Amino acid sequence: MMPQRSLMLTLLSAAIVFGAWQIAGMIPVSYAFPTFLETMAALMRMILDGTLFVAFGETLKPLLVGIAISAALGIGLGLWIGLSGWFDWLFSPIFIVMQAAPLAALIPLLVMVYGIGLTSKVFVVCIMAMPVIVLNTSGAVRNTPSSLKEMGRSFLGSERDIVLKIILPAASPIIFSGLRLGVSAGFIGAVLAELKITPTGVGDIISYSRSIADYPSMYAAIFSIILLAVLFLNLLERLEDFLFEGNNRGYASDT
Amino acid sequence: MQAPAPDFAVTARRISKNYGAVEALRNLSLDFPRGQLTSLLGPSGCGKTTLLKIIAGLLEPTSGEVEVNGKAVTGPGPDRAFVFQDFALLPWANVLRNVAFGLELRGVARSEREAIAEGYIRNVGLAGFEASYPHELSGGMRQRVGLARALSVDAQVLLMDEPFSAVDEQTRRKFQEDLLALVQREAKTFIFVTHSIEEAVYVSDQIAILLPRPSRVSEIIRPGGFRKKGADQIRRDPEYLDIVDEIWASLRSYVE
Numbered sequence: 001m002m003p004q005r006s007l008m009l010t011l012l013s014a015a016i017v018f019g020a021w022q023i024a025g026m027i028p029v030s031y032a033f034p035t036f037l038e039t040m041a042a043l044m045r046m047i048l049d050g051t052l053f054v055a056f057g058e059t060l061k062p063l064l065v066g067i068a069i070s071a072a073l074g075i076g077l078g079l080w081i082g083l084s085g086w087f088d089w090l091f092s093p094i095f096i097v098m099q100a101a102p103l104a105a106l107i108p109l110l111v112m113v114y115g116i117g118l119t120s121k122v123f124v125v126c127i128m129a130m131p132v133i134v135l136n137t138s139g140a141v142r143n144t145p146s147s148l149k150e151m152g153r154s155f156l157g158s159e160r161d162i163v164l165k166i167i168l169p170a171a172s173p174i175i176f177s178g179l180r181l182g183v184s185a186g187f188i189g190a191v192l193a194e195l196k197i198t199p200t201g202v203g204d205i206i207s208y209s210r211s212i213a214d215y216p217s218m219y220a221a222i223f224s225i226i227l228l229a230v231l232f233l234n235l236l237e238r239l240e241d242f243l244f245e246g247n248n249r250g251y252a253s254d255t
Numbered sequence: 256m257q258a259p260a261p262d263f264a265v266t267a268r269r270i271s272k273n274y275g276a277v278e279a280l281r282n283l284s285l286d287f288p289r290g291q292l293t294s295l296l297g298p299s300g301c302g303k304t305t306l307l308k309i310i311a312g313l314l315e316p317t318s319g320e321v322e323v324n325g326k327a328v329t330g331p332g333p334d335r336a337f338v339f340q341d342f343a344l345l346p347w348a349n350v351l352r353n354v355a356f357g358l359e360l361r362g363v364a365r366s367e368r369e370a371i372a373e374g375y376i377r378n379v380g381l382a383g384f385e386a387s388y389p390h391e392l393s394g395g396m397r398q399r400v401g402l403a404r405a406l407s408v409d410a411q412v413l414l415m416d417e418p419f420s421a422v423d424e425q426t427r428r429k430f431q432e433d434l435l436a437l438v439q440r441e442a443k444t445f446i447f448v449t450h451s452i453e454e455a456v457y458v459s460d461q462i463a464i465l466l467p468r469p470s471r472v473s474e475i476i477r478p479g480g481f482r483k484k485g486a487d488q489i490r491r492d493p494e495y496l497d498i499v500d501e502i503w504a505s506l507r508s509y510v511e
Contacts, residue, residue: 147340147343148343150308150337151339153313153331154313154331154335154336154337155331155336155357155360155361155404155408156332156357156360158360161360165356165359165360166345169347170345172347
């Protein structure tokens with residue numbers, strides 16, 4: 001009963017948004033704003049002739065590499081920062097500054113140092129994705145309930161066991177929320193890199209279609225990358241549920 | 256070679272503990288008879304949990320020494336198991352894994368530790384809940400999980416930090432009765448922290464009354480005959496009631 005109802009609501013909300021889009025496109029609010037159906041037609045065309053897959057192949061490279069690096073390095077560093085006060089003092093400010101820095105302003109610098117290839121784009125993704133992953137991880141690790149850590153020690157857990165079997169799983173809800181934020185920031189970074197550094201992949205479709213006033217294609221490309229991001233985040237949520245069942249329902253002592 | 260077996264499973268000698276300038280414990284000495292239940296009773300802030308954690312090896316005393324079975328405590332050990340006030344269960348693990356977690360940390364193989372855990376889950380009355388998660392259990396059931404975890408590592412000394420303070424009154428009474436049976440059944444030494452006078456008198460063989468700032472043992476009471484009369488008779492026994500009154504008389508001036 002319930003899943004069906006929530007599916008209905010999801011479909012309903014999608015119908016409202018797309019309906020509004022369609023109407024706004026038909027008025028039209030702007031010459032450069034296509035209707036929903038035109039956009040979908042352009043999307044289908046790009047899927048059928050394969051351009052979209054080629055473009056995603058390009059875009060996903062820096063995105064996946066950047067996210068993989070950010071996740072592995074970010075969780076590792078965050079863990080370290082959370083466990084050691086000294087490391088916190090050394091590294092936290094860097095990530096706080098990184099999080100606050102306006103990325104677009106740094107891109108020329110990155111291009112100067114790393115050129116216009118994959119490296120620069122990976123860097124852009126990392127700069128976007130990593131700070132929130134690091135800061136969330138370190139915060140969550142620091143806030144592990146002290147009685148759980150004491151429990152581990154009193155039952156003779158080794159340092160390693162306490163980190164792997166208690167601190168990391170206890171921190172996982174917040175680590176995962178950091179990952180979700182990081183991944184969505186990484187998507188922004190990947191597209192930004194393609195718009196600002198060299199037009200490739202989805203960024204290329206967006207800027208090229210705009211330059212030839214093919215707005216349906218431009219919106220289709222934007223739509224497809226948003227769709228991909230949503231799917232990716234959903235996947236991450238599934239992974240979390242699978243790994244730590246029971247965790248997302250709060251701590252037993254919360255009640 | 257073997258000295259005559261000491262009567263005391265745990266001895267604390269001249270324990271002092273300072274937190275910066277604050278003196279939590281000063282020069283506290285106390286013996287815990289083997290196979291019996293000793294309560295640490297006192298107003299809040301009297302350092303009873305601090306003492307328990309020092310015995311557990313979770314905290315280091317500023318000076319003084321704790322011995323368990325004649326061996327000095329330098330950290331947590333296999334001879335002691337801890338029951339936590341807030342249960343300290345892993346929310347992402349089911350009852351079976353939580354109960355077996357102490358054994359898991361000791362590197363006991365999975366099939367073996369789960370077999371042991373299942374036995375204690377039955378013992379504490381949670382059979383059928385092996386696959387449940389902590390959030391699906393009531394407070395009382397969660398503490399039974401905590402108790403089963405402590406029992407399953409088979410330590411000689413069980414340290415209980417206000418284990419029943421987070422459960423409701425009826426459950427608490429049931430727990431106290433069960434605890435009496437447990438002390439009878441298991442040849443273990445229990446050290447039990449509580450702030451409830453009635454609870455201490457009901458469950459203890461020996462009650463150490465701690466007074467605060469800095470904390471010291473002001474009195475040791477050993478309830479006598481009424482404990483053999485059966486769990487349901489204790490609460491109306493005149494000696495039980497007298498001891499409760501007496502303790503309250505000596506503590507009341509320390510309660511703001």
